[in-house]
Amino acid sequence: PYGARSFEVVYEYTLQAVKFLFSKDCPLIILACNTASAKALRNIQQLDLPKIDPSKRVLGVIRPSVEKVSEITKNGRIGVLGTIGTVISESYPVELKKWSDGKVINTVQEACPMWVPIVENNEIDTPGAEYFIKKNVNNILKKDPNLDTLILGCTHYPLLKTQIQKFVPKHINILDQGTIISEKLKEYLNRHPEMESRISNQGSIQFMTTESSEVFENKASLFLGRKVQVQKIHF
Known part of the structure; x- marks a missing residue:
């Protein structure tokens, strides 16, 4: 959890995650964390995205x-x-x-x-x-x-x-926020057909973590009410 971490740490962790997901061909990323949205989103949108790939988008939840x-x-x-x-x-x-x-x-x-x-x-x-x-x-x-x-x-x-x-x-x-963010994402894609066309209609879910996959699996299963499989990754 990022809640009590410094601006610099939250920004660095979030940017690393964004770059990783871009490397997996994600054209659109949602920072599904209020603290990351508050402390990292603006810098990533204004400073990093133009250098990484201006055609991609990073959105927040606030x-x-x-x-x-x-x-x-x-x-x-x-x-x-x-x-x-x-x-x-x-x-x-x-x-x-x-x-x-x-x-x-x-x-x-x-x-x-x-x-x-x-x-x-x-x-x-x-x-x-x-x-x-x-x-x-x-x-x-x-x-x-x-x-x-x-x-x-x-x-x-x-x-x-x-x-x-x-x-x-x-x-x-x-x-x-869960329902709100999904509804607003749908509205965003309706307003931006050029982005919607880049997103696969073949839905799938992958869970990845930089921490212990076993600990994350237990917590994710609690959150979602079903058993999930998690892949541990390294940036």
Whole structure:
């Protein structure tokens, strides 16, 4: 997990992964990590991509999430639950202002440093998990009791959604990024037929990791609810 790592480390790790996937003939890459999107995406898009291959694209998860928020919020009161890195970057408040379309947007954030370890260690349904989730949710509701939308600003957090819902008033929309990103990707491809034509229609899934493949297999199987096979790679 990248949440507490420095800007330089996140950028370097992300760039290495992007270059590797480009070497596998991927014309379009999504950084499915809020911290990587916050700390590395802009540099990769503006500085690295023109030198590597200007015809390829690297997209993040923050802008699509913000676009969705701007469509559904009624009062412009937005909460972001994220990693330390994502919160410190201020990426969500900045992007929300850009996409406000004239609306007054008030954004509050809460860093939840214990949530990723809870998921990674498969401690989702434990008293400890409930304690930290309740604490962080209560904190963000104190910052703005009038929230109408809550962004789960980390791709680990949807696995905690059932727990989170226990402490969030029912009128507040809780945004799960998985569905949003897939919908926005479809819209992107519709707008860019030149990119869609480069993508194979013969769908397949490969899992790769630079860490222990056994550890990754266990965690990926937990995330996806099915057994997966993982290949260990070296950059």
